[in-house]
Amino acid sequence: MDSPSIHVASRRRSSASLAAEFPGAEIVDVTSKGPEPWVRLSPFFPHGGIPVPGGAGVTSQSVEGVWQALKVFEGADVDLAKLDVTSMKGLKRTVRRFGPVLGHRPGPYGEGPLLPYETARRRIYLPAYHWVLENPAAGVVARLREMAAVRDVVLLDYTLNGDVADLSRPLSHAALLRRYVEGR
Template sequence: MPIHIASRRRSSASLAAAFPGAEIIDVTSKAPDPWVRLSPFYPHGDIPVPYSDGVTSQSVEGIWQALKVFQHSDVDPTKLAVTTMKGLKRTVRRHGPVRGHRTGLHGDQLLPYETARRRIYLLAYRWILEHRTADLIALLRTKDDVVLLDYTTNGDVTDPTAPLSHAALIQLHIEGRWPDEDEAEASDGIINPMP
């Protein structure tokens, strides 16, 4: 079954012309039930936080934002408890340049972007695909021709120029092409701990 990824910002007419006959499924935080459950912002609850034994998060995005370390701000564990799909983002404008992602809430190392994508984001998102949305993945596998809509279409973990598309990750999961979660960056990754 072909799975395609397209921007949610495209018009219905453009999508219909590009993918004639395909079923269009929005998997963003604006999607209807049940597909909204595939959004990394969705509060599934009890998602294990990488590098943090016994700590869980409501959402994948909560983990990503909580472990992000900025020039003027360290981790923010309050993001793990957010259940509204809003108020999760932490921005450079407010906190200064990103230094990396901490190896857990109390970790002593920072992971650079690609390594954090692999060892934090991929790990957490795969967990919800396998433990919270396996029914939706099974349903997608039964469809003949599907277009998954996301705000970004970047499925390349090594491409830092655009946010990673969770729709593309769904496609890779279904097609058995999940990215390596352990592969380190060429520069080898680990940044010295903050002073």
């Protein structure tokens, strides 16, 4: 028998489809729509106290709050109010409303040039999400690691892209979580 592994699949797939592809696997929804305790692994979850990269003491309620707060559009600069959102709703800032994305500020104070998308993923999103996995969500991560040691686990997410350098698709936090749990 092969050792258990962790897979990432679309949350939009049917239960029957997932069961057929991953027989006997534990299905874990790690999106903002997932159940407790797994919702705590969503970047939208308001853990609070998340250090904002480049923020010298500034914190956010959620990882997504950090990402959206530091995003700069053609028609709008940073929005630090996103750092305080605890409802998991109203976090997204869109090109439809603000125009094309120009980049991300390297911190909340607007110092330095805008970061291009991949650099922003590496300097803002990844450190913030890693901090959550190491700190407030560490117990949930340990539970997931224990589960994955004895059976296959399928993490559900809306996106599947685990390649930080692939800018053609949104980044999957479930793919990042899989890599983290597997120690890669």
